[in-house]
Amino acid sequence: MSSHLFQPIRLRGLTLDNRIMVSPMCQYSAVDGCATDWHLMHLGQFAVSGAGLVMVEMTDVEPRGRITPYCLGLYSDANEQALKRVVDFCKRHGHARIGIQLAHAGRKASTLPPWEGRRLLRPEEGGWEPVAPSAVASGAGAAVPRALTLDEIGQIRDAFVSATQRAARIGFDAIELHCAHGYLLHQFLSPLSNHRTDRYGGSLENRMRFPLEVFAAMRAAWPEDKPLGVRVSATDWAEGGWSLPDTLAFARALKALGCDWIDVSSGGLVKNQVIETYPGYQVPFAEAVRQATGLTTIAIGMITEPRHAEAIVAHGQADMVALARGMLYDPRWAWHAAAELGATVYxxxxxxxxxxxxxxxxxxxxxxxxxxxxxxxxxxxxxx
Ligand SMILES: Cc1cc2nc3c(=O)[nH]c(=O)nc-3n(C[C@H](O)[C@H](O)[C@H](O)COP(=O)(O)O)c2cc1C
Structure with a gap:
């Protein structure tokens, strides 16, 4: 019997060889937002890995939307040129389709990279003032951001559009809008981080307004035949926070705007989240989104075994699987999975x-x- 994981899948005008995605992974190795030789090596290895889709790390639409000073950006001509070099390289030598995750860190901006302790960067160290829907920190020791004005909210939406246009010029095959892991768009969605009293806060409809406006504006700027998906955190794993029913409502609204997939992750918004993790712990969320909306879904989180990935797709829990740490550990994961499942791969x-x-x-x-x-x-x- 042929493998389900290795069946091609069509997302608008894009056909992927199989249902394996290299999950976006911040490398904290950019210079002024520009990709470097590290990205050439990091993404180059995945371009020849046999995975159907390689999603470039969280790439920020303005400098203050970077988590660290070393995050990738797509807000300048220099950023565009540097990333084009990497994408051209991947396409010249590899076979995977290449997507980019566009994002804004919001209140999680201006920190040191993980291997330097993630602590807040002070202004004298090159740090900057994080912005968010409301002046609410994610927990003890985290930055208290400045609440965005209505004008600034419009400017950030425009920055997402401009980055989308740059992504189209570079030749990316797909874009994933990052609405997960406690970054800016997730901060608008969750009542724990959004205390606004204007049209962007309060009711679920109001909290979803900005992410949906961003999505719609990006969709209008992105070529019609290219897919645009969204990564969500299905739950905040915290009392009074964003939850699965909210995610289903958000997914339905995104579907109405032409969303091509929902990549279903969770958490990342508040420090007091309580998560019990185990292989595939987020898969039921992907399954719920798929059942409720009929949208293409991507399952992510502690999926490392080929037969587990195969079962997720075969049983209709998700249409695709994404791997992050498993791919760093074994960039040939798709080859090894194909060998185990008796499938052919590039x-x-x-x-x-x-x-x-x-x-x-x-x-x-x-x-x-x-x-x-x-x-x-x-x-x-x-x-x-
Ligand atoms: C080094 C590293 C960097 C990450 N950067 C991102 C990112 O840029 N965007 C994102 O949505 N998730 C990011 N994540 C989360 C992963 O994409 C993934 O959701 C998470 O690691 C769970 O999948 P896994 O168990 O296969 O690692 C990152 C994870 C790792 C390990």
Whole structure:
């Protein structure tokens, strides 16, 4: 029986080879928002990995929307040029389709990278003032952001549109709008971070307004045949916070605006979240979104085993799976999964000879394969 995970999938005008996505992963390795050689290596390896879609890390639409001074951005011509070099490289050498996750960190901005402790950056260290829907910190020790004015909210929406236009010029195949993990758009959605009393706060409808406006404006600026999806946090894992029923309402509203997928994660908004994690712990949220809306869904979170990924797709819990840490650990994950599931997967020509079905155990098998590969006569002897 053929693998479900390795069936192609169509997202608008884009067809992916299979249902495996390399999840977006911040690298904190940019200079003034510009991609570097690190990105060439990091994304280049995934472009030849056999995964259907590689999603470039959270890329911020304005400088103050960066988590750290080393985050990727798409707000300047220099950013666009640097990222185009990486995307051209990936497309020249690889086969995966390349998407970009566009974002704004909001109140989670202006910190040091994880390996330097994530602490807040002071102004004298190059830090800046984080902005958010309301002047509410995510917990003890976190920055108290400045509440955005209505004018600034409009400017940030325009920054998302401008980054979308840059992504189109670069030649990205897809965009994922980041509405998860406690960043700006999630901060608008959740009642724990949004205490506004204007049309952007209060009721669920009002809290969803800004993310939906951003999505609609991006959709209008993005080529009609290219897909645009959204990553959500299905729940805040905290009392009084954003929850699964809210996510379903949000997903329905996004569907009406032409959303092509929902990538279902969770948490990240408040420090007092309580999460019990285990393999596939977020999959039921993806399944609920899929059942309620019929939208293409992507499951993410502690999925590392090929047979687990296969079962998620085969049982209709999600249409695709994304892997983050598992891909860092094993960038050849898709090759290994294909071998385990008996599926075929892309290999670059230069690496064809390492395919497991080419690496035969016996001399005779190896020589037969060699003869086939190099068009030699298939006559040889087993050595004494
Ligand atoms: C190094 C690293 C960087 C990450 N950066 C992002 C990011 O840019 N955007 C995002 O939505 N999630 C980000 N995440 C979360 C992952 O995409 C993923 O949702 C999470 O790690 C759970 O999946 P996993 O169990 O396969 O690692 C990051 C995770 C890691 C490990």
């Amino acid at each position: 290999y670059p020509n230069q690496y064809l000879r390492c395919r497991p079905w080419v690496r035969h155990d016996t001399f005779a098998e190896r020589e037969a394969a060699r003869a086939e590969e190099f068009h030699l006569p298939a006559v040889f002897k087993q050595p004494e």
